[in-house]
Amino acid sequence: MRLNRTQGAAVTAVALALLFAGGAVTVASADREDAPSTPVSSSADAGFARDMAVHHQQAVEMSFVVRDRTTDEAVRRLAYDIANTQANQRGMMLGWLDLWGLPKNESGVEPMAWMGMGGSGDTGPLDGALMPGMATDTQMDELRGASGREAEVLYLKLMTAHHKGGVHMAEGCVQKCSVDIERNLAQGMVDAQESEIKLMADMLKKRGA
Known part of the structure; x- marks a missing residue:
């Protein structure tokens, strides 16, 4: 033709x-x-994905708890935004572990070991708080038992500490992770959570806390 x-x-x-x-x-x-084709299990990329997935899960749980404990629209809106964002990010990180063929939980490896913070073995987790900023089991019980302004203030204080711990971890990934898309996500976490920390400080001030 x-x-x-x-x-x-x-x-x-x-x-x-x-x-x-x-x-x-x-x-x-x-x-x-x-560059290696995929991160190995002991890499910062895998360690961050595992640890931050656990860290995010508690933030999602805390946010759903406070949504049921207050009628304040500002707090409920913030809680929804945090829950939605961190649930999506958690799914991405778990998906990467699947893609890399790596376990989501690795026995014998302490949280934060990829940052050089684990491995001491001298103390166990403090009342269920596995990583910096995480609420203890006692604090989670207090949040579930609170309501109204008390729940709002407790949530804002706990989430502020939670975000500070998350920022510390994300900054570690920005420095140590080798996968570009993961480093970019980590930097996005730093920027967003630092902004929310400022917002929560203003919200606490308005509530006299």
């Missing part, structure tokens, strides 16, 4: 596009030769 001039030009353009695309893939692959 003979092609007219227009059809021939179109075929040539497609062929050139495929050629350039192939070259781009080759260059990109060459750029990544020095």
